[in-house]
Amino acid sequence: MIETYITKQINKEHPTFSYVMTKKESLIVTLILSSTVSFAAHFSITMKASGGNATVRCIVLPKDGASISLTTHQIHVAPNAKSDVLVKSVITDASTVVFQGNVSIGAKAKKSDAYQKNENLLFGAGGVIHTSPVLEILNNDVRCTHGVTTGTIPDDVLWYMATRGVEKESAIALYIDGFIRGSIGDNQKKLFENLLP
Amino acid sequence: MASNTQSFVKAPYVFGFHKPEDYIYKSGRGLSESVIRDMSAQKGESKWMLDFRLKSLAIYEKKMMPSWGPNLVDIQFENLFYFIRPVKSQADAWKDLPDAIRETYDKIGIPEMEKKFLSGVSAQYESEVVYKSIEKTLHEKGVIFTDMDTAVKKYPELVKKYFGTLIPPADNKFAALNSAVWSGGSFIYVPKNVSVGLPLQAYFRINAANMGQFERTLIIADEGSYVHYIEGCTAPIYSTDSLHSAVVEIFVEKGARVRYSTVQNWSTNVYNLVTKRARVEEEGIMEWVDGNIGSKITMKYPSCYLVGKKAHGEVLSVAYAGKGQIQDTGGKMIHLAPETTSRIISKSVSGGGGRTSYRGLVYIASNAKGARNNVVCDALILDHLSRSDTYPKMDVRVTQSITEHEASVSRISDEQLFYLTSRGITPAAAASMIVNGFIEPIVKALPLEYAVELNRLMDLEMLGSVG
Numbered sequence: 150m151i152e153t154y155i156t157k158q159i160n161k162e163h164p165t166f167s168y169v170m171t172k173k174e175s176l177i178v179t180l181i182l183s184s185t186v187s188f189a190a191h192f193s194i195t196m197k198a199s200g201g202n203a204t205v206r207c208i209v210l211p212k213d214g215a216s217i218s219l220t221t222h223q224i225h226v227a228p229n230a231k232s233d234v235l236v237k238s239v240i241t242d243a244s245t246v247v248f249q250g251n252v253s254i255g256a257k258a259k260k261s262d263a264y265q266k267n268e269n270l271l272f273g274a275g276g277v278i279h280t281s282p283v284l285e286i287l288n289n290d291v292r293c294t295h296g297v298t299t300g301t302i303p304d305d306v307l308w309y310m311a312t313r314g315v316e317k318e319s320a321i322a323l324y325i326d327g328f329i330r331g332s333i334g335d336n337q338k339k340l341f342e343n344l345l346p
Numbered sequence: 347m348a349s350n351t352q353s354f355v356k357a358p359y360v361f362g363f364h365k366p367e368d369y370i371y372k373s374g375r376g377l378s379e380s381v382i383r384d385m386s387a388q389k390g391e392s393k394w395m396l397d398f399r400l401k402s403l404a405i406y407e408k409k410m411m412p413s414w415g416p417n418l419v420d421i422q423f424e425n426l427f428y429f430i431r432p433v434k435s436q437a438d439a440w441k442d443l444p445d446a447i448r449e450t451y452d453k454i455g456i457p458e459m460e461k462k463f464l465s466g467v468s469a470q471y472e473s474e475v476v477y478k479s480i481e482k483t484l485h486e487k488g489v490i491f492t493d494m495d496t497a498v499k500k501y502p503e504l505v506k507k508y509f510g511t512l513i514p515p516a517d518n519k520f521a522a523l524n525s526a527v528w529s530g531g532s533f534i535y536v537p538k539n540v541s542v543g544l545p546l547q548a549y550f551r552i553n554a555a556n557m558g559q560f561e562r563t564l565i566i567a568d569e570g571s572y573v574h575y576i577e578g579c580t581a582p583i584y585s586t587d588s589l590h591s592a593v594v595e596i597f598v599e600k601g602a603r604v605r606y607s608t609v610q611n612w613s614t615n616v617y618n619l620v621t622k623r624a625r626v627e628e629e630g631i632m633e634w635v636d637g638n639i640g641s642k643i644t645m646k647y648p649s650c651y652l653v654g655k656k657a658h659g660e661v662l663s664v665a666y667a668g669k670g671q672i673q674d675t676g677g678k679m680i681h682l683a684p685e686t687t688s689r690i691i692s693k694s695v696s697g698g699g700g701r702t703s704y705r706g707l708v709y710i711a712s713n714a715k716g717a718r719n720n721v722v723c724d725a726l727i728l729d730h731l732s733r734s735d736t737y738p739k740m741d742v743r744v745t746q747s748i749t750e751h752e753a754s755v756s757r758i759s760d761e762q763l764f765y766l767t768s769r770g771i772t773p774a775a776a777a778s779m780i781v782n783g784f785i786e787p788i789v790k791a792l793p794l795e796y797a798v799e800l801n802r803l804m805d806l807e808m809l810g811s812v813g
Contacts, residue, residue, distance in 0.1 A: 256730070272745045275712070282751065284736040289727035289757040297751035299742045 153179040166192045170230070173200035179333060182217055183210035193222035196230035196258070206332050207236040211244035218247040223265065225258035225291075233264045235332050239325055243275030249283070252295065256287040265295040270328055272301045272321070376424040379403065382526060385429040389529075394506065395498055402515035402525030409519035415705070416643045416672045421589055421617055428527040428560070484542070489573075490535040491546055494562050497533035504535060508564055512595040512623050512651075520619045524560045524593040531561035531592070536571040536602075545574040545607070545793055563594040567602035567630075574605040576793065588615065590641075594622040598630035600654065605633040609796050611640040614671060618644040628654030628683075635791045636663040637800050638673050647705060649678030652686035652714075659688040664788040666804065667700030667732070676706035676737075681714040681747075690721040693785050695804075697728030703735040704753070712743040723753035726784055728777075778805050 154166070170176060182190055194203050203223075211217040223232045238246040252263045269278045282295045302324050310320040382403055386396040411418055484491055490501065498505050515525035536542060567573055590612060598604050604624065612618055618641040624632040634648035650659025661677030673696075679688035694702035704723045725734035736753045758780050766776035782789075782801050789797045 259730075269742070271742060271747075274745065276743075276745065278742040279740070280742075281737070281739045282753075283738075284753060284755065285733070286725075286727065286735065286755050287733045289730055289732060291755065291757075294754040295736070295751075296753075297738070297740060298749065299740065300748040301745045 152177070154181065162188055164188070164190045166190070168193070168203070169195045169197055170201040170203060171197050173198050175202045175204075177204045178206070180205070180207040181210075182207065182219065183212065184215050184217060185211075185213040187211075187216040187218075189218040189220070191220050191222075193224065194232055194234075195222075195224040195226060196232060196261070197226050199227045199229040201227070201230040203230075203232045205232070205234040207234070208329055208333065209236065209238035209246050209248070211238075211240065211246060212242065214243050216245035216247065218249075220249045221251065221265075223250075223252045223263050225252075225254045225261040225263060228258050229260045230258070231262040234266070236267045237269070237329060237332055238267075238278065239270045239328065240273050240276035240278065242273040244273065245277040245279070248278075248280045250281070250295070252282075252284045252286075252293060254284075254286045254288050254291050254293060259288050259290040261288065261291040261293065263291070263293045267295075267297045268328070269297075269299040270301065270325065271299055375427060377403070377426075377428050377523075377527065381428055385527065385529070388429070389495055391498060392502065394502075398510065398515075399526050399528075402522050405515045406519060406522035406526055409516075409522055411519055412645075415645055415703075416674050418617065418619075418643065423589075426589055429529060487540045487542070488537040489540060489542060490533065492533050494531040494533050494564065495529070497564070501533075501535075504566075505533070505564065508566055508595065508597055510595075512597070512625050513593050513621050518621060520591045521593055521621045524562060524591050524621070528560045528562035528593065530559075531563040532565075532575070533563070534565040534567075534573060534575060536567045536573045538568045539570040540568075541572040542574070545576045547576040559588075559590045559592070561592045563592065565594075565596045565604060565606070567596075567598050567604045569599045570601045571599075572603045574607070574793075576607045576796065577609075589617045589619070591617075592620045592622075594620070596622075596624035596632065598624055598626040598632050598657075600627045601629045602627075603631040603633075605635065606648075607635040607792055607796065609637045609639070609792070609800055610644065610646075612644075613640060614642050614668075616641045618642075618646065620644075620646045622646065622648040623651065624649070624659070625651045625653060626657040626659055629656045630654060631658045631660075633660040633791075634662070634677065635788065636661065636675065637788065637792070637796075638663070638665040638675055639800070639804070640671075641673075642670065643672045643674065645674045647676045647678050647707075649680065649707075650688060651680045651682060652688065653682045654686075655683050656685045656687075657683060658686070661690045661692070662788045662791050663690075663692045664785045664800075665692075665694040665702050667694070667696045667702045669698040669700060671700045672703070673701070674703045674705060676704045678707040679709070679719055680707075681710045681717040681719065684714055685716040686714055687718045689719070690723075691787065692721075692723045693726075693788055694724075694734060695726045695728065695781055695784065696732035696734050699729075699731035701733045701735070703737060705737045706739065708738070708740045708742075708749055708751070710742045710744055710747045710749060714744050715746045717744065717747040717749075719747075719749040721749075721751040721753075723751075724784070725753070725755040726781065727755060727757050 209217050209219055221234055223234055236248055240246060248267055250265050250267060252265055254261050265282055267280055267282060271278055278299050280297050282297055284293060284295060286293055302321060307317060307320050382399050386399060510525060513521050515522045565575060596604055626632045632650045636648060638644050648661050652659055659679050663675055665673035665675050667673040677690040690706060692704045696702045702725060708719050710717045723736055727734050734755050738751050740749055742749055758777055762780055763773060763776050767773055782804055789800055
């Protein structure tokens with residue numbers, strides 16, 4: 150099952166995406182949150198079936214000083230399930246991203262494989278990133294890892310591109326494009342083409 | 347494999363002895379203004395300190411208990427003794443100490459260690475430092491290393507300038523409590539460009555049932571100086587719960603470097619709720635090395651306020667939580683100046699139903715251009731009864747900065763165990779070896795005898811955990 154949401158399709162102030170996996174199946178969800186007004190989104194996936202596999206990709210692009218808050222829950226109840234959540238955000242002006250990622254592994258969910266990654270690109274003056282990746286693990290036979298990075302476009306990257314005749318603005322656009330495309334894949338790129346700075 | 351790790355047998359607590367109580371003065375249970383007035387008068391303190399204590403008491407009474415973290419409702423504040431005075435005055439020589447106290451120190455091996463290499467010992471028995479010996483060289487260099495009570499009397503101006511400025515009483519409930527009833531602790535002042543070669547040490551010990559220990563430590567490292575301070579704790583077992591709530595303030599001036607090492611091994615009925623903070627000026631370096639093995643609940647988040655350009659902060663921590671224990675530890679890095687750097691490495695091991703948590707904050711202010719931060723948390727869960735949590739927070743407000751956080755949770759893998767057992771090592775020894783390897787990066791930052799002690803304690807805790 151593959152599902153994709155873009156903010157244009159979401160008309161609620163507090164969009165909530167809730168999935169419960171009760172069968173041994175694969176789920177791929179892509180969430181693109183781009184807005185000039187502030188809102189808070191919630192995403193949760195509950196792994197209730199052994200052998201379930203969920204891949205979640207979120208792109209967060211606030212604009213014009215908006216604050217986008219995203220809370221994700223990866224809840225492992227059944228054993229042998231796999232969940233992978235990747236959240237990438239790009240802040241180009243004085244906007245804010247608040248990310249709270251939760252991974253809960255229940256006492257019976259042995260052999261769970263939960264992964265959570267949050268990558269943030271910050272290059273707007275006054276931009277703020279608030280991120281809190283939380284793990285709660287009650288079983289010792291699991292693989293559970295999370296990672297967070299925040300950073301800007303390195304000067305040497307811009308310099309490299311400048312020496313090859315790429316202007317700064319194009320270089321930045323190229324970098325953001327690569328940053329996001331790496332997580333979503335070519336075929337879905339056109340979905341958010343007009344949302345990029 | 348899972349069944350192998352289930353039979354977790356807790357080794358008996360090796361430092362669990364206590365001597366009959368022998369005190370000159372003991373306050374009644376519970377806390378009130380009269381207890382504080384009485385205590386301050388007993389210590390012969392000047393008015394400003396009494397006022398500070400009373401102000402703190404008022405704040406303490408207003409403050410709420412933390413709404414997050416481990417459950418603290420079982421602490422019976424009204425049943426604690428807030429001030430106990432073991433001997434009349436401080437002894438100047440080892441032989442002047444009462445026999446009971448000397449025996450206690452013999453058991454934790456102080457005189458021997460002192461003979462070997464200590465530059466100075468300031469050992470704390472109950473709330474008061476009763477024995478201290480400071481080598482002449484420290485005096486010659488102008489280094490002040492004394493207990494906090496003496497410092498308040500002898501160096502009031504110096505103390506007044508720094509005391510309670512980094513951790514004000516209103517910071518949190520336990521800082522307020524400590525500010526009201528503090529007793530003992532160390533005071534260190536290192537003058538400009540002085541490097542103290544040998545680590546300064548102090549031993550703390552709680553010996554009375556229901557005795558709260560509220561030591562207060564203040565370290566000032568003036569420009570370009572270096573000092574390494576070691577705090578080691580052992581405590582005997584009691585059936586009633588006791589509370590240890592210390593406050594440690596460290597000022598790292600321009601270009602100075604301070605390393606603060608702790609091996610905390612309170613018995614498993616002690617609540618260890620500690621506030622530790624350092625203020626780091628330009629190009630200063632602050633390093634916290636923290637080992638938490640004992641206590642019932644530990645809540646400790648050493649922090650660095652990086653206020654000067656190119657200041658650097660570091661937290662290396664290792665925690666072990668066994669049966670009934672909660673180790674809620676972590677670190678805070680507050681980047682308030684450009685090009686500041688920090689690193690937090692946290693390793694935790696939980697077994698026998700214990701719970702370890704990493705709780706941390708990284709804040710990069712909007713003027714901290716070029717700040718860099720790296721956080722790595724590794725957790726090892728030994729059996730299915732135990733748990734491990736990670737609660738990091740990152741707040742980034744500047745574009746030219748890099749922060750990284752990484753955490754992983756694992757168990758002792760079957761492959762590793764198989765590899766070692768196939769070479770004739772017993773499963774228990776193999777598990778011990780793997781755990782000691784896991785915590786090695788932190789342990790090697792400690793002085794040798796502490797590293798040995800930590801490894802030995804870990805081995806004891808691990809005894810019978812596998813096989």
